[in-house]
Amino acid sequence: MSLTLTVDGERWRTHLRRVVDANPGLVPVVKGNGYGFTLGRLARKSQWLADQGTGLDTIAVGTYAELPEVATRFSGDLLVLTPWRPFGAGLEVDPALADRVVHTVSRLEDLDDLLTREPRARFVLEQVTSMLRHGLGTRDLWATAAVLARHRGARLEGIALHLPLAQGSHLSEVSRLVNDVVAAGLDTSTIWVSHLTADELASLRASYADFTIRPRVGTDLWLGDRGALRVSATVLDVHAVERGDVFGYRGRTAPKQGHILVVSGGTAHGIGLEAPLGDSSIKGRAATLARGGLDAVGFVRSPFSIDGKQRLFAEPPHMQASMLFLPHGPRVPAVGDEVDVRVRYTATAFDRVVLA
Numbered sequence: 001m002s003l004t005l006t007v008d009g010e011r012w013r014t015h016l017r018r019v020v021d022a023n024p025g026l027v028p029v030v031k032g033n034g035y036g037f038t039l040g041r042l043a044r045k046s047q048w049l050a051d052q053g054t055g056l057d058t059i060a061v062g063t064y065a066e067l068p069e070v071a072t073r074f075s076g077d078l079l080v081l082t083p084w085r086p087f088g089a090g091l092e093v094d095p096a097l098a099d100r101v102v103h104t105v106s107r108l109e110d111l112d113d114l115l116t117r118e119p120r121a122r123f124v125l126e127q128v129t130s131m132l133r134h135g136l137g138t139r140d141l142w143a144t145a146a147v148l149a150r151h152r153g154a155r156l157e158g159i160a161l162h163l164p165l166a167q168g169s170h171l172s173e174v175s176r177l178v179n180d181v182v183a184a185g186l187d188t189s190t191i192w193v194s195h196l197t198a199d200e201l202a203s204l205r206a207s208y209a210d211f212t213i214r215p216r217v218g219t220d221l222w223l224g225d226r227g228a229l230r231v232s233a234t235v236l237d238v239h240a241v242e243r244g245d246v247f248g249y250r251g252r253t254a255p256k257q258g259h260i261l262v263v264s265g266g267t268a269h270g271i272g273l274e275a276p277l278g279d280s281s282i283k284g285r286a287a288t289l290a291r292g293g294l295d296a297v298g299f300v301r302s303p304f305s306i307d308g309k310q311r312l313f314a315e316p317p318h319m320q321a322s323m324l325f326l327p328h329g330p331r332v333p334a335v336g337d338e339v340d341v342r343v344r345y346t347a348t349a350f351d352r353v354v355l356a
Contacts, residue, residue, distance in 0.1 A: 001234045002351030003265040003341065005036055008228040009355040015225040016045065019217065020054045023201070027079060027192065029218030030070055031062030036345035037353055039066055042222060043073035050076060058102070060216050064089035071097055079192070080104055081162075081216075083126060083134045086113045102157050106134035108143055115151040124192055126160040127177050133162060141184045148187075158190030158214070171200055178208055192216060223345055231350070232338040233304060236321060237262040248315040248323055258327040260314055263304055263339060265322055270348040271303065271341075272317040305340040307331055 020026050028049070030042040037045075043059065050056040058077040061070055067078060071094075078097065083106035084090045093101055103123040105111045114121050125144060128135030136144070148154055159181050163170045178191060190212045196204065205213050223229070238261055241247060241254040254260070265271045302313045304324055314323040326332060333339060 001236060001264055003269045003271075003348075004232050004234075004338075004352045004354060005350040006230045006232065006354045006356055007037075011225060011228040012355075013048075015228060016049060016221060017052065017054070019221050019224060020049050020056060022198065023215050023217065024055070025212060025214040026056065026221075027058050027060050027214055027216045028056070028221055029060045029062075029081075029194075029216050030074075031060070031066060031081065031218070032346055033349060035218065035222040036343075036348050036350060037222060039069045040073055041353065043070035046076075047074045050074075058214075064093060067093065067097060067101065071100070076100070077102055077122075079124070079216075083107070084110055084114055084123070086110060086117075091117075104134075104160055106136060108136065108140045108147065111144060112147050112150075115147070115154050119151060119153040120155065122155040122157050124158050124160040125156065125186070126162065127180070129161055129163050129177065130173060131162060131164045135162075138180050138184075141180055141186070145185055156186065156188050158188050158192050158212075159186070160192040161194070163193065163195040165195055169200060170196060171203055174200075174204060175207065178204075178211070190214060219346075229345075231341040231343050231348075233263045233265040233322075233341050235261055235263055235333045235335055235337045235339060238332060238335055249318070250315055252315050254325070256327060258325055259332050261306075261311075261324040261326055261333065263322055263324060264320070264351070265304070265341060266317045266320045268319045269350065270343065271322060272313070273347065303342040305342065306333060310342070 028042065028046045030039055030046060034042045046056065046059045058079055059070065059074055060079040060081050061067060063082045064080055071078060078100050079102040081104060084103040098118070101122065103114060103121060104126050105114060105123045106126040114123065125141070126135045127141065128137055148156065161174060161177055174193065189210060192214045194216045196215060201213060201215055238259055240259055241257070243254055243256045245254045247254065247260050267273055300313045301310050302322060302324055304311055304322065306326065307330060311324045311326055314325040
């Protein structure tokens with residue numbers, strides 16, 4: 001009676017090992033909801049990968065608040081992707097973790113502040129990329145040399161680049177940024193980078209053979225083999241309805257003969273809650289307009305599938321269950337049956353994760 005993520009364990013582990021083996025220096029990203037698996041499970045799986053002799057020695061978390069959940073399950077270094085600031089959770093790191101935590105610094109003033117508070121702090125310097133999210137510009141990168149000269153105990157672990165997901169090669173941008181690092185004379189030869197393809201990584205390593213390239217990988221690692229993953233919901237109740245029958249919280253009426261199915265999975269799990277995807281293509285805009293038109297007349301496609309076809313919500317999903325309308329004709333599932341669910345893993349909280 002739950003929303004369940006079932007994992008083909010052998011196939012998933014084979015995929016994880018394949019990705020790690022193909023990407024020297026890979027840093028698994030373990031953040032947010034753990035890509036649906038939970039942070040703890042991914043931290044343990046990262047430790048398993050490390051124990052396989054892969055050389056995996058670091059994982060990346062999204063925020064300082066996520067450190068306690070992964071630190072006891074993974075014994076290596078912990079890179080925090082959110083930049084350090086002189087306020088908030090970055091000042092509350094457990095002293096026992098201080099030597100394992102690698103901070104991200106994206107502002108010149110923060111670097112001086114961090115090293116004043118923690119003279120032996122470990123950190124990466126984030127360069128600003130075309131994303132314009134966080135990062136040091138070229139002039140600030142040059143100025144860091146003077147700051148580091150005042151803090152001899154500081155441990156610079158490398159340069160971090162967070163690149164956009166947009167299509168097209170990032171190599172020219174990365175080359176320019178790496179050249180800026182070389183010109184600034186910083187004492188590091190490690191680049192931590194995200195969102196580069198395998199071919200781009202190979203080209204970067206060939207062009208900068210004296211640098212260590214460390215790809216940070218989340219989605220392609222944990223969710224890269226979707227065939228190993230299945231999401232299902234339990235049918236909790238089935239009610240036959242005729243046209244005009246009233247049902248649901250809002251007293252809606254059945255548009256025609258069929259069945260109301262109550263299935264596990266609702267807003268508490270992330271069902272029916274969508275993050276904007278920003279698809280600006282003509283096809284993407286058309287799909288958005290089509291969904292809006294269905295919504296306007298009370299018919300919204302749900303992520304629940306029966307016999308390979310996505311079924312309509314009978315009304316907006318509830319907190320822990322959803323009501324679907326199944327018109328007369330198709331096979332009617334029985335109470336206790338499982339139906340497939342298509343979800344966005346990074347926005348879904350499962351009741352159960354089963355490694356089969």
